[in-house]
Amino acid sequence: MGIQRVVVLGAGGHGQSVAEALSLQGGVSVLGFLDDGVPVGSLVLGLPVLGRVSALPDQVGHADAALVAIGNNAIREKLTEQVLAVGLALATVVHPRALVAPSTSVGLGSAIMAGAIVGTCAQLGQGSIVNCGAVVDHHAVVEDFGHLGVGACMAGGTRLGRGAWMQAGCALGYGTIVPAGSVLPPGTFLGAKP
Numbered sequence: 001m002g003i004q005r006v007v008v009l010g011a012g013g014h015g016q017s018v019a020e021a022l023s024l025q026g027g028v029s030v031l032g033f034l035d036d037g038v039p040v041g042s043l044v045l046g047l048p049v050l051g052r053v054s055a056l057p058d059q060v061g062h063a064d065a066a067l068v069a070i071g072n073n074a075i076r077e078k079l080t081e082q083v084l085a086v087g088l089a090l091a092t093v094v095h096p097r098a099l100v101a102p103s104t105s106v107g108l109g110s111a112i113m114a115g116a117i118v119g120t121c122a123q124l125g126q127g128s129i130v131n132c133g134a135v136v137d138h139h140a141v142v143e144d145f146g147h148l149g150v151g152a153c154m155a156g157g158t159r160l161g162r163g164a165w166m167q168a169g170c171a172l173g174y175g176t177i178v179p180a181g182s183v184l185p186p187g188t189f190l191g192a193k194p
Helices: 013-025 053-059 073-085
Strands: 004-009 028-034 047-051 065-068
Touching: 004 013, 004 053, 013 028, 028 053, 047 053, 053 073, 065 073
Parallel strands: 004 028, 004 065, 028 047
Antiparallel strands: none
16 A cells, blocks of 8 residues: 555644654655645645645545644544545554554544553544553443543543543553543542542
């Protein structure tokens, strides 16, 4: 298989991190960004802003895939639907400095960033984010469009519901379930205390 040509939706901080991780992953050529808040033609990390998000259909034939790199879970889900609707594949990124167990299941459109650890038999749904230094331990589940912030930690057997967000430094004790759509403030701990 040849080089996969990928366009990144979102040129903000997370989008830039994703673009760098894609370029380090190998086998990928990042064509540029689509973003509504950055002028078309601007360079971000040396990559062009190709247009607004509404220009996504114009990428068909140029890009093989797209990766939605926006931290807001609801927006990421909506734009992922648009990527699929225009017929582009969903790219997935695993930073080369992340540790991912071979028994892990990773959904399309997900981003596993530098220093992240994903353990044995963990499951990551479509469009999930495991940010820098975050841990998804053995048999933990991140449902579609779930998001672990920097340094967040899920112990074994935990579950992060669809579209839920663990902000930086959050921790889930063994067996804890976070309902869909929840937002845990930074540093939150959920679970039985010893």
